[in-house]
Amino acid sequence: MQKDIEKSVHESLPKYLETLKELVRIPSISFDNFDQKYVTDSANAVKSLFEKAGFSNIQFLMPPSGRPTVYAESLTSEDKPTILLYAHHDVQPPMREKLWDTPPFEPTVKGDRLYGRGTADDKAGIITHLAAAEQIRALTGKNGPNLKFIIEGEEESGSAGFANILQEHAELLKCDAVIVADLGNFAKGTPSITTTLRGMSAVAVELRSTKAPLHSGSWSGPIPDPAQALCRMIAALTNDDGSIAIHGFEEGLVPPTPEELASYRSLGYTEKTFRSESGTLDCVELTAKEDDILVSLWRRPSIVVTAMEVGSRANAGNVLQDHAYARIGIRLAPGMDTDKCTQLLVNFLKARVPNGMECSMVVEDGANPFTTDTAHPFFVSMSNAMTEAYKSETKFIGCGASIPGAELFRKTFGNIPILLTGLEDPECAAHGENESLYLPDFERGILAETLFFAKIS
Secondary structure, three states: OHHHHHHHHHHHHHHHHHHHHHHHOOOOEOOOOOOOHHHHHHHHHHHHHHHHOOOEEEEEEOOOOOOOEEEEEEOOOOOOOEEEEEEEOOEOOOOOHHHOOOOOOOOEEEOOEEEOOOHHHHHHHHHHHHHHHHHHHHHHHHHOOEEEEEEEOOOOOOOOOHHHHHHHOHHHHOOOEEEEEOOEOOEOOEOEEEEEEOEEEEEEEEEEOOOOOEEHHHHEOOEOOHHHHHHHHHHOOEOOOOOEOOOOOOOOOOOOOHHHHHHHHHOOOOHHHHHHHHOOOOOOOOOOOHHHHHHHHHHOOEEEEEEEEOOOOOOOOOEEOOEEEEEEEEEEOOOOOHHHHHHHHHHHHHOOOHHHOEEEEEEOOOEOOEEOOOOOHHHHHHHHHHHHHHOOOOEEEEEOOOOHHHHHHHHHHOOOOEEEEOOEOOOOOOOOOOOEEEHHHHHHHHHHHHHHHHHHO
16 A cells, blocks of 8 residues: 555655645735735635545634634544644745745745745645645545644734634534644654644833934933843843743743653754754854753743844934834743743843833733643554655654644643644745755655555544
8 A cells, every 4th residue: 555655646746746836926924014915815725725625614714813724624434533634824924035046935946945935834734734635535535534624824923813713613623633734854854743842922122211312422321221221131031151040930841851862862963963054153152062952942941032123224323212122032841831931021121121211011922832642543653654654763853943723722622642743844944034845855744644644544
C-alpha cells in the first residue's frame, strides 16, 4: 500500500503545487490596517477547493471580526475515528517589500523552494490536509477515517474570535484527535512532531511628558525626556545575563524531564548552527550556553521589545519629543500563566514610571503555553508514518512560538491527542522577508499525513 500511496502523491504533486500558488496570490493579511476584503477572498478560495474536492457541509464559521473560518467534512462511518484538521488561510504582512527577491504575493519556484508570503505559514498546511484527504479517500473510500476541516482566518492577528467559534460549534467539530498543521520540522528532511509551545502576550506602553514636541534648545533640561525614561523602564525588565528581573514571573515553570532533555541533546544542535540559522552576528555573545540553547528557546520565558517609536528617523531634528512608545512581548514556558505574568509585567512597569510622567498601557490578547502527552497510539502512528515518508527518524521537539488554537482545542474537546505538525524549517523565513517552502518536504508532508490516515483506518 505504501508504494501505491507514494506513487499517487508524487504524480499528483504538480496539481497540489499549482493549487498552493493560487492561494498564495491572495494577500490575506488579517491585521486591521490592511484591506480585509482579501481575507474574505481567501476564505472563498478555500471554500471553493473543498467544493471541487466533493466534501460536504461546507460553510463559514464567523468570529466577531468577520474574518471567515472555513469548515468542511469528508465523513465515512461512525465506527471510524474522526480527525479534525486545522490550518489557517490568513498571513503576515510582507514586512519590508524592498528586501524581497521576488514579489511576496507572486509565488515563485527557485531551486527546491517556493517563495511567497504564506507558502510555509500556513497555506501549505491547508493543501497538505486537502491532498491527504483526497489521497486516502481515493485509496480506501468509506474505509478511511472521518475527516473534518477547520481553516481559520485570523490566526496571525491573534485568533481573538477562535474560542467563540469552538464554543459555538463544539458539537459540529467534535472529534477524536486534532492535527494542527502550522508548525515545522527541526531541519529540512527531519520529520518532527512538536510537543510543547510557549505562550504569549504583549503590552503597548506610552509615556508622555508634554502636550506637544518642543524645541530642545529652549526647553530640554527641566523636562524629562520620555524616550530615555521609557528605555530605563525597559532595561530594568532583565538582568545583565538576560534573565527576567520581575519577581515571581517564573513561578509555576515546569522544567523539561530528563527524557525530554535527552531528546533535545539527540538533535545535535550547535551554537554554530544556531548562529547561522538566526543570523546572529559573530560579535554578539549569546545569553545561553550551547547545551542550553534549545531549552532556552522552548522551555524558558523571554521578554522582547518588538517595536519602539520616538519621533521620526526620516524627519529627525532638534526636538524634545512629547511621548515615546514601545510594544513589549513576552513568551511563556510550560507551567506559566499568561494572565498572571502579563499583570506582573504591567505592575513592574507602572512602578518604574519616572518623574510622575503620564503612562498608558494596552494589554493584548494572549495565549497560554501548551504541552501534550505523546503516549497515545495516534502519536505512535503519526511518528511511524512520518519516518516512512521522510525515510528519517521522527523527532519530538519543542517550539518557542505560540499557537493559540492548540490550548483552545484542549479546552473544547478535553484531553484528546493534539498533533502539532507542519512544513516550516529553519530556512523558510516565516514572518520575515522571502518566506519559502521546501518542496521535497511538501511532498513528504502530504505522504506522511496520508500514511497516517491509512494506519488508523
